[in-house]
Amino acid sequence: MENEIMKMKVDLWEKKGFFIFFFSFLAVIILGIGIGFTGPYHYETREIVDYFDNETVNIELEIVGLNRLNQFLYVDIHFTNELDIGIKEDVEIAITLLGNNVADSDLTKWTKIANSTHTRTVECKAQSNCTRHTIIYEPYLNYKNYFAKLQITNMAEKNCFGKSFSNFFFVHKRMTLYELFFRYIFVMLNIIAMFFLVRSVVGIPYRVFTIEQKWISVLIVLLLLWNNPIWPTIILSHSSFVRFLDALFTSSFFVGIWGFWLCTIDGLRYKKEERSFKKFYLPKIIVLSIIYLTFLILYIWVQVHEIDDPEYEVANDIPGFKVTSVFLWIFFVVYLLWIVYASIRAFHDVKNKNTSNAKRFYFFFTITLTVFIFSIIVVGGNFVSKLRNTAGEFLSTFTIFNVYILLLSIAYLPSSSTLDDIKDSSHLKLEEDDEEDDDNDLIGNDDSLEDSEEKDEENSSSNVDQLEMQERSESPSNSGSDKKSD
Template sequence: MHSVRLAPMRLYTLTRRHFVLMFVVFLMCFGLTLLIGVAGPKIIIENSYSVLNSGANASKTGPFQLKSPPLSNYNQQLWLICVIEMAHQKDELKRKFEMNVELKGVMQDGSIMHISDNVHRKSRTLRCAPPEQKCDEIIVVHLGYLTYTQYQINVSLKDLEDLVQNIQNVTFMIKTYNPTFSQTEIWFRFVFVVMTFAVTCIFAHSLRKFSMRDWGMEQKWMSILLPLLLLYNDPFFPLSFLTNSWFPGTLDTFFQALFLCMLLLFWLCVYDGIRVQGERKCFTFYLPKLAIVGLLWISAVTLGIWQLVNELQDPTYRYNIDIKHFQGMKMLFVCLVALYVLYLGFLLIRAWSELKNMPYSDLRVKFLTGLTLLVLLISMVILYLRFGSKALQDNFVAELSTNYQNSAEFLSFYGLLNFYLYTLAFIYSPSKNAVYDSQMKDNPAFSMLNDSDDEVIYGSDYEDMPLQNGRAIKSTSKYQDETDSD
């Protein structure tokens, strides 16, 4: 008979009181993080310039000469946003116009450098909906990292001569990250990195006495997700303030996309894996899931890299306006998200219906579903409070980083995902008094209780035992006594 050690989960030893206490602790940790964020500094600082000179019509379309305030690496990024205020009108106004932008950088010694040789000429759309006087914001320039201590930007509006009489004001806003928030972000990311590293070590230490092949599916996935969570918190983040380079920011974006997509893959594999017994073939089990999540990851990373590469050459570049096929990419992404949701819902319903009479497998499904739904509900509330009904507009991604109001909106997402993974690691880790004695390691009752992978070889002595509600019925009093004593 082949002997294996079992890796039971703490999930099976908890009572209802323990589950309630665990959810309360989870919400308290999240609430504490949220309160700290509310008391923290604003994420974005803004400098507004009302450049309209009411005496001359030409000034209503420029050229406008703008200067940014003195900047440091702690300002991280820069956005120049234009807001045109029109007279009251009855009908909606939608008008395409040309915008000329010239960008210069000021060195520490006061010398001025042209960031690009040519004046950038871009086509933009002016949208004004009654009865509002202010039209939609137009992002003129976005700099993903700051190389100079100050920037000079010259802007001219073309093809709006027939609307000059209706233009009441033109306002430019220069937005950057608050240096105080940048310092706060460094510290909180460092705290999350240390906490995640500690949780990862404790989780790995709790499984040290069990062979890796005898870990449950959730335990195997946690051994992957926890290191990815460490990268999601980005231990290399301080490099953004030590170097004037696009690489640290790109690395951070890559880590976040990788972790989130692996989390999506984790949900698919677990809900399907709990139900599927026996060997899981790569082609039939993993390939469909990898295809859906992989395409989501590729589309997200493609848009990010495309935006980065073009912004390095042209700071006025906007992928949702300047890419002709953006709508096609957007529709592909939406279809992939819809396909993922439908597939996940199908797996959840099937697992719930097939495992409802198997107490241990059913408990695994119920716990993961309850905690995940709680996290998703909180995330949707935060997104709605931040963006409202504008969350699905075409400019959502482009203006995402400019809509933060305070540190709570940053800490809420980071804290939510971190505490979610910490809770899963606690639940799926073996308890301190986990059974792995040689008398119990071949017992099929404990194998069914603990391991959804069904990789445990029971041996010929147990192959013919009937199963009832997911647990083996013992044919001798010896096995019954062993079970009762534990």
């Protein structure tokens, strides 16, 4: 075992305890997914379908009665290819976006938010839908009413497209309140778990923590940040700083949990003294730091363009975005290959060496594999997406990671026997220190007695010498006086 004195609750579980824990874990996640899919639909949508009668299509839409609970306005467009061959054509889209807080039929009194023309390359296979393009993304709803006008021109000589589909999205007000409610439920559970974790480890030196306990103590703080207690300020304020904080909290949590998986799977194969910083931690820090910083750069890049130009499209209007995205995915693939390699090596070492960490490894791997598969399927596909499909997807994502971290924080709590052993060892150590201090005091007292005796002897001898000298000095004078008297 990594440390003889530190035992966690999971170390004392038999198979029955493990199965109870695992099925409780699955039951809570399934319950969260079920509650999520009974929630409100995430978005309200307005779809307009137009035919390309000529080479140009004009689309107009007015959306009224919005407020900050609707969060944002998002418009995309796609076309259909009715030909028997594939198409790759340029389409010119003139965009006009107006806003007003008072309903008024006179558009000249509305505030102009955007007015420009963009060229988009549309690709489609034969007899299928074409690629979808972002037309408008307004991250802050400064107005109650919006009017959008699109003029779409097929720039090819021959009209290739049959229909155009324009979709206007904004978040449902009930969904915003739904998300706010569950975020604060998770925040409350997170704070309670932190309280019990801190209370259980008080008095235990940090150096005797296992690698899992050290990581959980960090992840439970990152989880609180990911749940984001300041999330309402994103809706209520128009500050880009709070949006940056949200991206910082989200990326910190996910990079932290990826580091936890890699370090724990790879670390349970080694003893504590074998996990040096240079060979064990430094390569992992380099790879994860590159992923972390690249994601933050991409997010800030997107945020700046969203604020400056609501008509932007990431892939086309931000130079170098695709290259940076490919760079990010390359390092993420490196991480995936690394964790697969570490898992294979860990299974081999645990099986052949019959290490005492086997129970901890199998427990951790079983629970983590469930979360890992879920995160790849659900979170990986929507991590940088503006749109989440349903309330079920939101709640299942938050449920699985909150339940994962909170239940692991319970499983990795020090056992009661560990607390007693640590108290006994610290008590014995204090007694030994007191005995040593008493011995030192006694030795010091003996030395002082010997020194005082030596000083007394020296003083007495000096007094004797002084008396003898006085007698000698007095004896001649006395003899002289006697002679005179005679």
